[in-house]
Amino acid sequence: MARGPWTVTGPWAPSQSAESIRRRYISSALVLAAFLLPLFVLTILVGEPDKYFHQAHGFVTQWVANKGGPDWIGSAILIAVPCMVVLTLIQVLPIFLVWWEMKIAAHIQVRLGPMRVGRFHGVLQTIADGIKLLLKEDLVPAGADRWVHFVAPIVAVAPALVCFAPIPLGHAGLAPVGLDVGLLFVLGVSGLSVIGLLMAGWGSNNKYSMLGGLRAAAQVVSYEIPRVISLLPVVMWAGSLQLGEIMMKQSGAWAGFLPKWFIFYPIVGQISFIIYLISSIAETNRTPFDIAEAESELTSGFHTEYSGMKWAMFFMAEYAYMFLACALGAVLFLGGGNPLHSSLGFIPSYVWFFGKTFFLAFLFIWIRWTYPRLRVDRLMEFCWKFLLPWSLANVAVAGFLFLLRMR
């Protein structure tokens, strides 16, 4: 084209060069390393946190006894402080998990994801989102069942918080409550949340919400069954329902090098783990099993009509359950706080626990951003006709193998 003397030499910065990309990646990695390495050294130097807690607890009890105070204060501290720590953890963890999911999803999709808030790769993005959600107007649709609509998020999120009580966040002593029926408690209480989803679906006076709520109920109740049965071999092998004990059973090594984690138990361990992983993804309503939300079909499913903090509570419940599923998987299949090899025992047990949990969370996220969504009826078929027979067969094989070893 013939152009005037005004050939455009303007304010357009050149496109990013390969060199600038490389520089940015290297600088990101350096910042990350500069932040993480001192933290890592610090955790090694500090060691297990519970010994400090017990020292402090002993000191306070002594002090109270010296002052002539009632003796229940000591036991109250022993219960209240770990519960507070875990409650705080569960409310802070979604902030990190959401950011992590955003970043992994972005990089899987060759995008950058949040980059602004917090200078380094948008680390404070979720906090900004949280503030936005706090400030949002709370809308209740006309004709909604106001009480059901109001209570639903609470019903959904409360069991998620309670579930963490018996989970050992490291070695066996780091569980807030050492329940003897820990596994049963976790599985039982986590099933309660579906009532909240059903209430949200009914209370919103929205057809999409109702379809979503019904789908959620059917799905969560169905997938509970293969999930529980897939955990039976672990319980049979460990001979206990207490999560700490199951974890302790997995310390040590098979044949000197293979960590004695249940996932490495021949055949049974892997099948159990895969069934547990699949049904856990379904339990947490994530793609490929997110039919309850099903953005392209039901707009947002059961939380279509929620906004602000009520919506955030559903969100928190979802991520708390995802973290719960990962934590349970880490404890039951990956040895919880046990190190990969006994020579790595100097790293504190909670670092191992959280490392394994976040590895499983990465698996969850990776699967979510790879697969399409199943259809409702095929989802049910998959549960009842595939997962259930396989998990039952797995229990039978496990029983047979354990019987052989007992001989």
Place this chain on the structure above:
Amino acid sequence: MGAYFKKVYDVARGLVTGLGVTLRHLFLPSITVQYPHEKLSLSDRFRGALAFHPEICISCEMCVRACPSACISLESKRNEETKKKDLSWYKIDFGKCNYCRLCEEVCPTKPKSVHHTKEYELSFTNRNDFVMDWRPDVAQPAGSDFGQIWARFMAQGQKAGINIKSNGSSTPSDPVAF
């Protein structure tokens, strides 16, 4: 029975292949850029906002007739001394503009008095701001290629507090400015 296990194996393999693709992409560099900080370079033929040069225009109204959405209007007076038309004003409504280059193609002057630039960040808070008005007696900003559009943008940027360099760049060289 064998067919069943074959099917299970095939499905599992298909699923794992998909995971492989996404894992590979996890480590590839991003295709997106951070827009206000980084901008992609545009081709020389890019059809951005129109610029106009009243000192070249011969008021022939070819562009007015060529425009499909009637977004160009002008008024001229006949100059009895030079037997030519003198431009009084020239207006382009960017709210209507289709960015189709038909006006630039029919423009008979050399160089073209109306032509596309690479400016694409046209957003205004007022509908009237979309109408750009050129007059021969209003001086063009010196050293600028974009006529008054660009001058206006610079003014807007200054109001918004963006650090504008003396060369007319609104691209902040250091991201801290945002």
Place this chain on the structure above:
Amino acid sequence: MLSGPSFETKMERVSETEMLLNMGPQHPSTHGVLRVVLKLDGEVVTGAAMDLGYLHRGVEKLAENRTYGQFTILTDRDDYLCAMLNNWSYALAVEKLLKVEIPQRAEYLRVIVGELNRIASHLLFIGTFGIDIGAFTPFLYAFGREREMILDLFEQLCGARITYNYVRIGGVSNDVPDGWVEKARKFVAHMRNCLKEYDDLLSYNPIFMDRTKGIGVLKKEMAISYGVTGPNLRASGVPMDLRKDAPYGIYSKFQFTAAVRQNGDCWDRYMVRRDEIAESCSILDQALEGLVAGEIMGKVPKANLRPPAGESYAQLEGARGVLGVYIVSDGGLSPYRLHLRAPSFINLAMLQDMLKGWKVADVVAILGSIDIVLGEVDR
């Protein structure tokens, strides 16, 4: 209890066990502003009614007070995902009236940009169909990476990324810039590799196949009786492709096969488009190889274009079916009447019958697999 306002008249009454579900015009997967009213029994669709016209701009009427040259830019906005082919179909119709000779180089350039735009349109289909099924990632690969490359090529060629105004009456508006042909060759090679990636990630993904195989079957007879054209028809086993059957331009020079699948389900409609990308790549290879030097514009008056009185109909194989333009000229500056045969609109008509008996999730899959563009449906 559950009743719809005006749609009870369109469908038989809603019984006690059924409910009406209003999908759209604001819904994530209606690809624009289509409104579908579904009658549901549980999750199973027992009736469907379409509501169109939310995007009506009166393009055909606007043509009557635009000159012939000016109307080209409105065809860009008709089916905005393959604007080059829209430009081309309109140009063909006017050239038929003018009986003008098109230079060879312009013909080659038209084929190149047409096939590139067909690939771009199908890439968008692959991406959005993935989203409809629930997979978000393929969208970013197909739409965000490969399609952007095509748009970059178009930007270098004609200065616009969506509304090109490139294929003009009598030829094309710009010649290729330096190095453009090499870039296009590189893109074609890149595209072939990417198809393998899409296959791994989406096409042969077991969940995806489970969601699409055997869903929304469009029988051959039904497709023909509804006047369905394009990839939707070829997926039902009818090998109709205007590039083969009634070659326009210089398509008779190229060696290629029309992509045909037999079953007519959603997966076949997807795979036909995937195969067409491969076919377009091979056409592009030949066209880029054979690109001759010469003029790019035929002898057409620049201003005051007055085709002789009469009528003409020209059609070509668009990305969604047969794109036809019918012009009645009275010898004036603008068409007396202009009609666009919009393939999306005609393909959409069969949806009412197709949706019955499928689930809500399948509705989204079927709607996505038909690949409508609401800009073209409502015009």
